Amino acid sequence: GAGVSQSPSNKVTEKGKDVELRCDPISGHTALYWYRQSLGQGLEFLIYFQGNSAPDKSGLPSDRFSAERTGGSVSTLTIQRTQQEDSAVYLCASSLVAGPYNEQFFGPGTRLTVL
Amino acid sequence: SQQGEEDPQALSIQEGENATMNCSYKTSINNLQWYRQNSGRGLVHLILIRSNEREKHSGRLRVTLDTSKKSSSLLITASRAADTASYFCATDATRQGAQKLVFGQGTRLTINP
Numbered sequence: 001g002a003g004v005s006q007s008p009s010n011k012v013t014e015k016g017k018d019v020e021l022r023c024d025p026i027s028g029h030t031a032l033y034w035y036r037q038s039l040g041q042g043l044e045f046l047i048y049f050q051g052n053s054a055p056d057k058s059g060l061p062s063d064r065f066s067a068e069r070t071g072g073s074v075s076t077l078t079i080q081r082t083q084q085e086d087s088a089v090y091l092c093a094s095s096l097v098a099g100p101y102n103e104q105f106f107g108p109g110t111r112l113t114v115l
Numbered sequence: 116s117q118q119g120e121e122d123p124q125a126l127s128i129q130e131g132e133n134a135t136m137n138c139s140y141k142t143s144i145n146n147l148q149w150y151r152q153n154s155g156r157g158l159v160h161l162i163l164i165r166s167n168e169r170e171k172h173s174g175r176l177r178v179t180l181d182t183s184k185k186s187s188s189l190l191i192t193a194s195r196a197a198d199t200a201s202y203f204c205a206t207d208a209t210r211q212g213a214q215k216l217v218f219g220q221g222t223r224l225t226i227n228p
Contacts, residue, residue: 033216042219043203045215048215091158095214098214101165106158106160108157
C-alpha cells in the first residue's frame, strides 16, 4: 500500500479487557511512532521504534501500555486492563529514517472506546 | 504535556478569504511542522520549517517562524471549502534519535461557501 494503514479503524471494548491495535508502516520506513489523541490531552507521543534499536517508551502513560514491532515492519500497540481514560484515537506514523528533518506520515488512526 | 499553544482555537471565514493561524511554543526547537486533520482522523503533513529559516512557502501556504518570540504562523491564501479542517503545529526539540513531535491543541478552521 501507498500509506500507513491501521486496524481496526474503530474498537469498542469493555473496561478491564485487553486490546491490540495494529500499524502497517510504509514499506521501507525504518522509524515508526505511536501517538494518542484524546479530548483532554490533545496529541501525545507514546513510543518510537527505529530499526533494531531498543524502542523509546518515554511517552507510555502506564505499564498497561506496551508495543512491539516484529521484523522491523508491523507494530502492535497493546493496552491491558483498559480504563475509560484510555478512550482516544491512536495514531501511528512512520518515516524513512529517524531524524529532525524527516517527515512523519500518519495513518488514519484507530478510535478506541472503552465502556 | 503540550508545548504548543495555538490561536485562535476556532476560525470561520468566507471562501476566498485568507486564514491565519498562530502557534507559540516554549523550548528551543529543531524544526516546526504544520499538519492538517480532517474529521479527527489521520494527519496530513503540510510544511516543515527549520529553526534557521524564517519563512517558507508551499502553494497557497505560507509559514513564518520567529524563534526569538517562539512563535509561528500559518497563512492559507484564497481559502477553499476543502480547506475546512483542524490545523496543528508540532515542534521537534529532541537532541538526537527520535523526532518526537509535540503538538499544539489545534485550530479548527471552517471555510463557508
